[in-house]
Amino acid sequence: MPVAHARLYLFSFPGSAAVGTIPSVLPFSLVLSQVNLFWTVAFSVPIGPILASARPATLVYAQE
Numbered sequence: 001m002p003v004a005h006a007r008l009y010l011f012s013f014p015g016s017a018a019v020g021t022i023p024s025v026l027p028f029s030l031v032l033s034q035v036n037l038f039w040t041v042a043f044s045v046p047i048g049p050i051l052a053s054a055r056p057a058t059l060v061y062a063q064e
Contacts, residue, residue: 014054021054 028043028050035043 018054021050025050 025047028047032040032043
């Protein structure tokens, strides 16, 4: 397998993981500016784990 193809395949997994977090967090992020403090905290709770879920994929890619 050529190196160029291997790099493409290697990037596809963490790239898709990072891009996949954007649509899942976007609705929460858009609502944050429209709600009071209680709901800001309530919406921030799911945002953290969703964003953190992309970190392991990024670390795996960085180690390669």
